[in-house]
Amino acid sequence: MLAKAMLLAASLLLVTGCKLELPSLGGNSISGPLKLETLTFERAGGPQCPDVEGTTPENIRCASLRLTYPNIVAAGNPAAATAINQYIQTQLLEYSDPEGKPPATLEELASMFIADYNSVPEAMGLWEMERDVEVSFASKHLVTLTFRESGYTGGAHPFSGQRYVVFDVNTGKQLTLNDLLIAGYAERLNAAGEQAFRQARGLTAKASLEEAGFWFANDTFKINTNVGVLSNGLVFNFNPYEIAPYAMGPTEFTVSYDAINDLIPDTSLLAALAR
Known part of the structure; x- marks a missing residue:
């Protein structure tokens, strides 16, 4: 009591x-x-x-x-x-x-x-x-x-x-990426995303993700579904423990619309931002 x-x-x-x-x-x-x-x-x-x-x-x-x-x-x-x-x-x-x-x-x-x-x-x-x-x-x-x-x-x-x-x-x-981008976007978005990810983490194009401490399957980068729309591009975020130990913290990076313009159809709600 x-x-x-x-x-x-x-x-x-x-x-x-x-x-x-x-x-x-x-x-x-x-x-x-x-x-x-x-x-x-x-x-x-x-x-x-x-x-x-x-x-x-x-x-x-x-x-x-x-x-x-x-x-x-x-x-x-x-x-x-x-x-x-x-x-x-x-x-x-x-x-x-x-x-x-x-x-x-x-x-x-x-x-x-x-x-x-x-x-x-x-x-x-x-x-x-x-x-x-x-x-x-x-x-x-x-x-x-x-x-x-x-x-x-x-x-x-x-x-x-x-x-x-x-x-x-x-x-x-x-909305998801499937609503905003063309069908079959994954491979090219992953390529653009990896460039932005490596830049955010200070990694060279040839550096091993695994050796740098990241947990991508088969040491191959893949974007996640934690994505937002901004005025200059799509912003992605990996939270602690998602792809790396807690001590490495989160990773956030933005894929510019210029890098994925061909993945955005004219009918997409993104088109007005990307064009």
């Missing part, structure tokens, strides 16, 4: 929203029909959280959750905005309790995360989970969302990851 009382006393919930002007981010323009607001959800709970009197770095026992994400106010049409918002919520709520039940709300997600912390008697210090969703690029036809997650739940080191998701801004449909 005391632990529950302390948990309730230490828990806090904050949901804020602010209108977001649509600026240029990192040289990738944000334009078109998309309008959004940015929301933040925060909650912390545990026997000894920072807002409890007497908490020090030595005795802190707390779990904290922070989510920052866009609410799409307008897209090409209301149905598209609804579809994108539903996808964002689904990804934010990716979690489950010990019985495998997923949370239905952000409040339930926070409660599950805090409960997991409190169920580990030896858990000390601070567990953290942060999820950030950002509109990295938007145009008349396309929008790229960047999903980032980081935190610590015990173990040797923190966790982190990043992935991209592309939508048709006018329909709300999630």
Whole structure:
């Protein structure tokens, strides 16, 4: 009972929203029909959280959750905005309790995360989970969302990851490379991707990927499906552990539209960006 009382006393919930002007981010323009607001959800709970009197770095026992994400106010049409918002919520709520039940709300997600912390008697210090969703690029036809997650739940080191998701801004449909490029694109995209990958990692054209520490099958480069659309090309990301040890970190690189122009049909939503 005391632990529950302390948990309730230490828990806090904050949901804020602010209108977001649509600026240029990192040289990738944000334009078109998309309008959004940015929301933040925060909650912390545990026997000894920072807002409890007497908490020090030595005795802190707390779990904290922070989510920052866009609410799409307008897209090409209301149905598209609804579809994108539903996808964002689904990804934010990716979690489950010990019985495998997923949370239905952000409040339930926070409660599950805090409960997991409190169920580990030896858990000390601070567990953290942060999820950030950002509109990295938007145009008349396309929008790229960047999903980032980081935190610590015990173990040797923190966790982190990043992935991209592309939508048709006018329909709300999630798009893949198969929707954007010609049939049979893989071989030529892999070749262009390998050049960009090697440049990002400082590898020569003849250097062995395996000897450099990467885990590609048969020492042969292959792009993944973690891809976003930007104004200057397709951006790919390999997360830690995906193709290399954790210590080597993630690898991100951009394949310019000039390098793959012949893979983009005139009917593709990419054509307006690439031509």
